[in-house]
Amino acid sequence: MKKQISHLVAIAFATFFLAGCASSPSKFYTLNSTAKGDGKAAADCSVAVGPVSIPAEVDRPQFTVQSEPNRVSIDEFNRWAGPLNSNIARVIAGDLAVLLGTQHVVAVPLANLDPAYRVTIDIQRFESVPGKSANIEAVWVVRKSVGGLPVSGRTSVSEPATGEGFEALAAAHSRALAKVSGDIAAAIRTETEKKQ
Numbered sequence: 001m002k003k004q005i006s007h008l009v010a011i012a013f014a015t016f017f018l019a020g021c022a023s024s025p026s027k028f029y030t031l032n033s034t035a036k037g038d039g040k041a042a043a044d045c046s047v048a049v050g051p052v053s054i055p056a057e058v059d060r061p062q063f064t065v066q067s068e069p070n071r072v073s074i075d076e077f078n079r080w081a082g083p084l085n086s087n088i089a090r091v092i093a094g095d096l097a098v099l100l101g102t103q104h105v106v107a108v109p110l111a112n113l114d115p116a117y118r119v120t121i122d123i124q125r126f127e128s129v130p131g132k133s134a135n136i137e138a139v140w141v142v143r144k145s146v147g148g149l150p151v152s153g154r155t156s157v158s159e160p161a162t163g164e165g166f167e168a169l170a171a172a173h174s175r176a177l178a179k180v181s182g183d184i185a186a187a188i189r190t191e192t193e194k195k196q
Contacts, residue, residue: 028081032094033091037098038099090107114145117145159172160172
């Protein structure tokens with residue numbers, strides 16, 4: 001009888017544990033282009049964005065959050081909807097299309113485009129601090145496809161999160177990337193003006 005009761009308790013515990021796991025489904029997030037046009041004339045150029053490299057600690061589906069200055073946590077139930085580096089390239093391409101006023105901006109790889117400019121980006125810091133901020137530090141290089149010297153820059157952004165949840169963090173990262181895109185767009189505009 002004792003053996004049967006302990007067996008029933010074990011089954012009840014397992015059922016309770018599995019029910020608890022089932023009640024916490026994963027949530028998926030994406031980044032979005034948020035840049036606004038500045039009223040400048042459209043830049044007559046085509047741009048390919050990528051590759052984008054990201055730090056190893058955030059190169060995973062799960063959100064990596066900064067819990068202490070030298071400690072991070074991996075959140076199993078809050079995840080990126082796709083590879084983060086591809087998401088960043090897509091967002092920056094979308095931002096540049098708005099900022100440069102041209103539809104000829106793509107995230108690589110795209111076989112049928114011979115762009116006037118190629119942009120490579122090394123994200124050196126991509127920090128998510130829940131309820132506080134999204135912090136990005138990016139080193140980027142703009143290269144003319146034909147002739148000219150590459151132009152490089154570094155953009156550091158700390159964008160406040162407007163809420164406590166992961167959606168607010170994803171939105172803050174999107175706004176931070178728009179600022180990175182603004183610096184890249186300014187460099188491309190300077191280059192296009194040199195040839196006029």
